[in-house]
Amino acid sequence: MIPLTVSKLAEIIKSKNLPAVSLQIASVSLDSRNIPKGCVFFAIKGENHDGHDYVSKAIESGVVCVVVQKEIPGVDKSKLLIVDDTVLAMGRLASFVRRNSKFKIVAITGSAGKTTTKNMLSAVIGSKFECFASPKSFNNNIGVPLTIFAAPDDCEIVISELGTNHIGEIEVLSKMIEPDVAVITTVCPAHLEGFGSLDAIVKEKVSITAGLKKTGKFFVSGGKKELLDYCEKNNLKFTTFGTTSDCDIFVENIRLAGDKSVFTVEGVEVNLPLIGKANVENASAVWAVAKHFGFSAVEFANAIAKIKPVAMRMEILQFGGLGVISDCYNANPGSMENALQSLTLVARQKKKRPVFIFGKMGELGGESQKLHTELGRQIAQYEIPVVLTIAGDSALAAEMAKKLIGSDNAVAIFENLDELTHNLHKFVKPDDIVLVKASRSQRFEKVVDELKGLFA
Numbered sequence: 001m002i003p004l005t006v007s008k009l010a011e012i013i014k015s016k017n018l019p020a021v022s023l024q025i026a027s028v029s030l031d032s033r034n035i036p037k038g039c040v041f042f043a044i045k046g047e048n049h050d051g052h053d054y055v056s057k058a059i060e061s062g063v064v065c066v067v068v069q070k071e072i073p074g075v076d077k078s079k080l081l082i083v084d085d086t087v088l089a090m091g092r093l094a095s096f097v098r099r100n101s102k103f104k105i106v107a108i109t110g111s112a113g114k115t116t117t118k119n120m121l122s123a124v125i126g127s128k129f130e131c132f133a134s135p136k137s138f139n140n141n142i143g144v145p146l147t148i149f150a151a152p153d154d155c156e157i158v159i160s161e162l163g164t165n166h167i168g169e170i171e172v173l174s175k176m177i178e179p180d181v182a183v184i185t186t187v188c189p190a191h192l193e194g195f196g197s198l199d200a201i202v203k204e205k206v207s208i209t210a211g212l213k214k215t216g217k218f219f220v221s222g223g224k225k226e227l228l229d230y231c232e233k234n235n236l237k238f239t240t241f242g243t244t245s246d247c248d249i250f251v252e253n254i255r256l257a258g259d260k261s262v263f264t265v266e267g268v269e270v271n272l273p274l275i276g277k278a279n280v281e282n283a284s285a286v287w288a289v290a291k292h293f294g295f296s297a298v299e300f301a302n303a304i305a306k307i308k309p310v311a312m313r314m315e316i317l318q319f320g321g322l323g324v325i326s327d328c329y330n331a332n333p334g335s336m337e338n339a340l341q342s343l344t345l346v347a348r349q350k351k352k353r354p355v356f357i358f359g360k361m362g363e364l365g366g367e368s369q370k371l372h373t374e375l376g377r378q379i380a381q382y383e384i385p386v387v388l389t390i391a392g393d394s395a396l397a398a399e400m401a402k403k404l405i406g407s408d409n410a411v412a413i414f415e416n417l418d419e420l421t422h423n424l425h426k427f428v429k430p431d432d433i434v435l436v437k438a439s440r441s442q443r444f445e446k447v448v449d450e451l452k453g454l455f456a
Helices: 006-013 051-060 086-099 115-126 143-150 167-176 199-209 225-233 276-294 296-305 335-348 365-381 393-405 417-422 445-455
Strands: 027-029 039-042 065-068 080-081 104-109 129-132 157-161 183-184 216-219 238-242 251-254 261-265 268-274 315-319 322-327 356-358 387-388 410-414 433-437
Touching: 006 065, 027 143, 027 276, 039 086, 051 065, 065 086, 065 410, 086 115, 086 143, 086 167, 104 115, 104 167, 104 199, 115 129, 115 157, 115 276, 115 296, 143 157, 143 167, 143 322, 157 356, 167 199, 167 335, 183 199, 183 276, 199 225, 216 225, 216 417, 238 276, 261 276, 261 296, 268 296, 276 296, 276 335, 276 387, 315 445, 322 335, 335 356, 335 365, 365 393, 387 393, 387 417, 393 410, 410 417, 417 445, 433 445
Parallel strands: 027 039, 039 065, 065 080, 104 157, 104 183, 129 157, 183 216, 216 238, 322 433, 356 387, 356 433, 387 410
Antiparallel strands: 251 261, 261 268, 315 322
């Protein structure tokens, strides 16, 4: 991060006071246990912890100054910068750092595929440029500023996710970081609890252009009519990517295998070490951005062949003879359909019995019951022989699947996750292929851990 005097920091974040400190700050921390040299500590109040409770510890650890929303009893006021909102103050600092740094920014949003696309793009772009990508899923009003602060001094391109669960969030983040390139991976019913409709989701995702530089490039999935119609209606200039030739930039000759996906770009064969059509669509987004930055098809193919799967996102694991597809990080109707399609494909190619263990798709609001019932129809369509879930809306999917599939298949609904894991041995065989999928809040990685204990 570019170094700043404390007085300049106070000006940027609109501090109500100027502490008697003449030192420079060169890093930011929210964790009082991690105070690097030249650090400013922002006291953030979260759901479970309040950073104001750790101000004394941060000062003892050698912090240059502390940004707070209130005076702290017993703490030397000379090191405090007092603001109305520490999160907003951190965003102001991020905006200043971004505008005074030389790196370009690629911002990625979408209902699904953000993190996987970010990681793919980081691997590809990083093969040619000094590149920094947001850690994990740092995609909100805290994570995005931390990404900007953490970018190394020699960084040429920063890749940042922009996430949202309520109206207006992406616009704020986009204006904060002013991306040079904006990407929308896809749109589908997700976070309906905070948006109410797919149209509202589309509008929110497209607001990534709010801060896009005038010379910036806007890439959108060519497979989503609602998205394209909205962009055209609002006279936005955009470039489409996808898996069909009617997209501006596309991949073709797709062959999905049990352990990888193969396709071509401009006549060059690409081996993607990830499964599922959704990952091919993510790769088409990466190709579009890579091409924008001057990559040839050969350079793209060589770089993307080396990527690693993201933990708990269509991650293939092997426990003895048991195959497990761990996809426990996110679940919405679009990603569920892709996961079921991938399970069926892998099972057929590896000649294994498919097992589907799933939990609730979160944040669907009033549409939850309807969309879970529709999931049950999809399960039946793919004729999954073993289906396990827990009580709640996910049970609606299991009940519909059982009704449509018939009595030859094992469909079980358990009272809770503990009961499900304790009964896995009754349903799962050592040579099955098991898909474990749920929204992150469901903690279905416990199922993966139990399967490892049973079969590894």
